[in-house]
Amino acid sequence: MLRLAKVTLCGFKSFADRTEFRFDDPVTAVVGPNGCGKSNIVDAIKWVLGERSAKSLRSKEMQDVIFAGSAARAPAGFASVTLTFDNPTLPAPIEPASGDEALADAAEEADPGESVIQRRGPRLRPLPIDTEAVSVERRLHRDGQSQYLINGKRARLRDIRELFLDTGIGADAYSIIEQGKVDAMLLASPTDRRTIFEEAAGIARFRARRLESMRKLDRTESNLLIAREQLATAERRLKTVRTQAERARTFRALDARLRGLRLALALHQYDELCSRLEGLTSRQHGLERERDAAIEDVEQIEARRQDAELERHEL
Ligand code: ATP
Numbered sequence: 001m002l003r004l005a006k007v008t009l010c011g012f013k014s015f016a017d018r019t020e021f022r023f024d025d026p027v028t029a030v031v032g033p034n035g036c037g038k039s040n041i042v043d044a045i046k047w048v049l050g051e052r053s054a055k056s057l058r059s060k061e062m063q064d065v066i067f068a069g070s071a072a073r074a075p076a077g078f079a080s081v082t083l084t085f086d087n088p089t090l091p092a093p094i095e096p097a098s099g100d101e102a103l104a105d106a107a108e109e110a111d112p113g114e115s116v117i118q119r120r121g122p123r124l125r126p127l128p129i130d131t132e133a134v135s136v137e138r139r140l141h142r143d144g145q146s147q148y149l150i151n152g153k154r155a156r157l158r159d160i161r162e163l164f165l166d167t168g169i170g171a172d173a174y175s176i177i178e179q180g181k182v183d184a185m186l187l188a189s190p191t192d193r194r195t196i197f198e199e200a201a202g203i204a205r206f207r208a209r210r211l212e213s214m215r216k217l218d219r220t221e222s223n224l225l226i227a228r229e230q231l232a233t234a235e236r237r238l239k240t241v242r243t244q245a246e247r248a249r250t251f252r253a254l255d256a257r258l259r260g261l262r263l264a265l266a267l268h269q270y271d272e273l274c275s276r277l278e279g280l281t282s283r284q285h286g287l288e289r290e291r292d293a294a295i296e297d298v299e300q301i302e303a304r305r306q307d308a309e310l311e312r313h314e315l
Contacts, residue, residue, distance in 0.1 A: 001086075001088070001126065002085055002086070002087065002127060002169075003023070003086045004023055004084075004085055005022070005023060005024075005084045006020055006023060006082075006084045007021040007023075007041065007044060008080075008081070009040075009041075009044050009081050010079070011066055011067045011078055011080060012043075012047070012067065012081050013037065013040040013043065013044070013065055014036075014067070015037065015044075015067065016070075016073055016076055021041065039058070042179075043065070044081040045083065045176060047065060047081055047138060047171075048081040048082070048136055048137065048138040049083075049169065049170055049171040050138075050148075050157045051171040062140065063140070063144070066079040066140060066142060067079065075142075077141065078141040078142065079139070080137060080138070080139045080140075081138055082135050082136065082137040083136045083137075084133055084134070085126075085133065085134045085135075086133055087127045087129065087131060087132060087134045088126075090126065093122035093123060093124050095122050096123070115159065116129055116150050116153055116155070117129060117159060117162055117163055118130060127163060128163065129151065129163070131151060134150070134151060134163075135149075137149040137150075150163065165208060
């Protein structure tokens with residue numbers, strides 16, 4: 001069973017020195033004179049569980065929870081509160097409820113890093129961490145630096161909330177009923193009272209799961225919207241690309257036709273030139289023959305002229 005084993009305070013409100021409250025035996029009440037710091041213990045428990053309202057811790061601002069000093073002592077530099085819970089092995093493991101996977105998915109999505117919290121599979125201990133004791137610490141320094149630690153490892157507030165989900169433990173859970181709360185409960189409106197009972201009945205986890213699922217749904221819806229916009233853009237681009245492809249196809253067909261026609265024209269011209277060349281070559285041959293015959297005639301006439309010249313000389 002989950003049990004608060006001890007509360008350790010250091011520099012928190014009136015607890016300047018490191019003070020440890022051990023709850024080895026069931027404790028019914030803490031008694032003391034007015035103003036000795038009884039309510040400060042309740043404040044400390046609420047604070048470490050993630051209380052974010054300074055007013056609810058009876059302070060003006062969060063830094064007021066750090067020991068402010070006294071006549072004999074200087075103020076503390078930081079406040080620290082640690083809750084230590086016994087976390088023994090359960091007699092029978094608790095199987096995860098349907099829908100817990102979705103919650104684990106959402107948590108892992110938000111926190112892809114290494115976490116001390118075991119999010120999947122059957123739970124072997126009251127708290128989802130596989131150690132005999134679980135310590136949760138919150139520290140606040142005067143400069144405003146704040147830290148949460150689970151078993152000495154840095155954690156975030158949402159890890160603390162996740163750790164105690166379904167246990168009834170929390171800064172605003174029904175397990176902490178401070179001074180005046182009973183009165184407030186009795187005087188509460190039926191709606192507010194219903195919230196208190198729902199929390200006690202463990203409905204809080206379902207509400208948290210619903211919230212997580214709604215967030216996931218929101219994320220999915222916005223992703224869907226983005227995907228739709230991308231689809232519309234892609235469709236527009238597809239239309240342009242289709243037109244361009246059609247044009248390219250027409251161009252290729254016309255270009256092929258043009259090349260065919262150019263080739264046919266070239267062949268036709270080649271044929272024409274070839275037959276013209278043939279005609280001119282045979283004409284050239286005829287003229288050459290005529291020229292050779294004329295040269296022969298000239299040579300014969302020259303020979304005859306020379307003979308006639310000789311004859312004239314002799315005469
Ligand atoms: P009551 O019976 O009135 O509820 P109580 O025993 O619950 O009193 P608390 O109210 O818890 O006492 O404690 C109040 C005391 O804590 C006061 O003396 C107050 O001066 C002291 N205190 C609160 N905050 C600080 C702080 N930051 N530094 C030092 N002392 C503080």
